[in-house]
Amino acid sequence: MSTSSADVLICGAGPAGLVLGNILRAEGIRCLIVERQSRAHVESRTRAGFLAANSVRILSENGLAEGLHTNGQHHDTCVFRGDHGEFELKYSGLGRGEIHTVYPQQDLVRDLIAEFLNRGGEIRFATEVQEIDPHDAALLLADGSRLTGRFVAGCDGQRGVSRQAVPAQVYHWDHGISWFALLAQAPPSMAAVMYAIHPNGFAGHMARTATITRYYLQVPPGFDPDAWSDKEIWDELHVRMRADQHGELRTGPFVERRVVDMTSHVMDPIQHGTLFLAGDAASLISPSAAKGANLALMAAEVLARALATQINLGDAQPLIRYSAEVLPRIWRAQEFSHWMIDLLHGPFGNDSDSVFLRSLQRARLESLRDSRAHQDFFAENYIGV
Ligand code: RFL
Numbered sequence: 001m002s003t004s005s006a007d008v009l010i011c012g013a014g015p016a017g018l019v020l021g022n023i024l025r026a027e028g029i030r031c032l033i034v035e036r037q038s039r040a041h042v043e044s045r046t047r048a049g050f051l052a053a054n055s056v057r058i059l060s061e062n063g064l065a066e067g068l069h070t071n072g073q074h075h076d077t078c079v080f081r082g083d084h085g086e087f088e089l090k091y092s093g094l095g096r097g098e099i100h101t102v103y104p105q106q107d108l109v110r111d112l113i114a115e116f117l118n119r120g121g122e123i124r125f126a127t128e129v130q131e132i133d134p135h136d137a138a139l140l141l142a143d144g145s146r147l148t149g150r151f152v153a154g155c156d157g158q159r160g161v162s163r164q165a166v167p168a169q170v171y172h173w174d175h176g177i178s179w180f181a182l183l184a185q186a187p188p189s190m191a192a193v194m195y196a197i198h199p200n201g202f203a204g205h206m207a208r209t210a211t212i213t214r215y216y217l218q219v220p221p222g223f224d225p226d227a228w229s230d231k232e233i234w235d236e237l238h239v240r241m242r243a244d245q246h247g248e249l250r251t252g253p254f255v256e257r258r259v260v261d262m263t264s265h266v267m268d269p270i271q272h273g274t275l276f277l278a279g280d281a282a283s284l285i286s287p288s289a290a291k292g293a294n295l296a297l298m299a300a301e302v303l304a305r306a307l308a309t310q311i312n313l314g315d316a317q318p319l320i321r322y323s324a325e326v327l328p329r330i331w332r333a334q335e336f337s338h339w340m341i342d343l344l345h346g347p348f349g350n351d352s353d354s355v356f357l358r359s360l361q362r363a364r365l366e367s368l369r370d371s372r373a374h375q376d377f378f379a380e381n382y383i384g385v
Pocket residue numbers: 011012013014015016017034035036037042046047048049050051105127128129130155156157158159160161181260278279280281287290291292293294295296
């Protein structure tokens with residue numbers, strides 16, 4: 001049995017937990033992060049890269065953006081390619097005129113860990129939380145010990161334990177689509193994000209760094225990530241991206257392959273007693289619109305301000321309103337992500353229903369190509385959270 005001297009116990013050292021911890025430390029609040037994996041593991045876990053303007057603002061305003069400003073790259077264009085040809089949307093000139101900053105998630109996590117420790121925070125790596133007691137603000141650890149604080153933040157991702165401690169309604173949606181998510185050791189093939197729509201299925205291209213590029217291929221659910229050789233993957237990417245018409249891709253070995261199912265879930269509420277959820281623990285969003293890490297940062301900032309208001313000023317109102325504040329923003333992102341999935345994936349087959357839905361998909365793309373109003377809507381939602 002052990003206790004802790006922390007006001008806030010944070011379960012999970014991903015983007016949500018680390019941004020939360022850093023803002024709380026800047027407010028002078030004692031907090032302890034408990035992380036199941038080793039430091040080396042979380043600092044090398046490749047995932048997101050596209051940070052929206054609001055995420056860059058959160059990191060900048062809280063003194064967490066030095067690495068991002070030094071090494072991140074600005075991105076403001078995406079290209080849609082299909083049997084209609086190709087069109088480009090330069091979203092810096094559309095909607096609110098915002099852009100993405102591309103900064104690999106593992107680099108951001110590394111920066112956030114260093115700064116949290118620098119601010120006097122404590123992280124226990126390789127320590128698994130088995131259960132959370134939302135009434136006593138307690139974490140039960142795998143070694144049988146118990147940590148208690150005043151509040152618990154459940155930032156332990158989609159497979160964590162904190163979700164189980166919140167008696168919420170869980171809205172789950174399986175889009176029935178899977179992406180083969182690949183990291184190639186190769187420079188980006190173009191300056192833009194590219195979404196390719198092809199009868200074989202969707203294919204995507206997103207820059208990460210000068211030497212690493214993310215590609216996606218739509219695959220059947222249950223697809224074995226080792227089923228194809230590197231050459232077979234590049235051949236399929238060339239076909240779906242119509243490289244013969246638009247220019248060859250810059251190839252290299254694949255250094256990561258995994259299959260990501262397009263599923264979404266939202267919990268309502270995302271708090272119970274002393275426990276508050278943020279990031280993938282509160283809502284999982286399909287990566288179709290690159291929103292997950294951005295939502296994690298958004299919720300972490302709102303939660304940090306609410307906890308600081310309660311702990312430092314004795315005002316409980318922002319904490320009481322936490323779910324009501326965050327959930328509408330989660331649903332907005334879910335709605336756009338769902339819209340993107342419909343835009344990028346048509347059904348296979350030549351039966352009447354499939355042809356009907358593919359025709360709608362094509363009409364939607366043509367509208368996006370031709371209508372300035374549609375482009376403004378796209379840009380606002382693509383970058384906004
Ligand atoms: P994380 O990052 O999963 O961190 C949770 C942490 O909790 C730890 N943990 C535990 N610790 C202690 N005890 C336990 N019982 C624990 N259980 C778990 C875990 O080890 C981990 O360290 O959640 P967080 O902080 O909510 O952050 C969410 C983001 O990581 C996620 O939404 C994004 O990566 C999603 N995502 C993208 N988001 C974007 O905004 N832009 C993108 O470009 C983007 N690309 C992506 C993505 C996700 C992808 N995959 C792998 C699903 C691309 C891909 C391929």
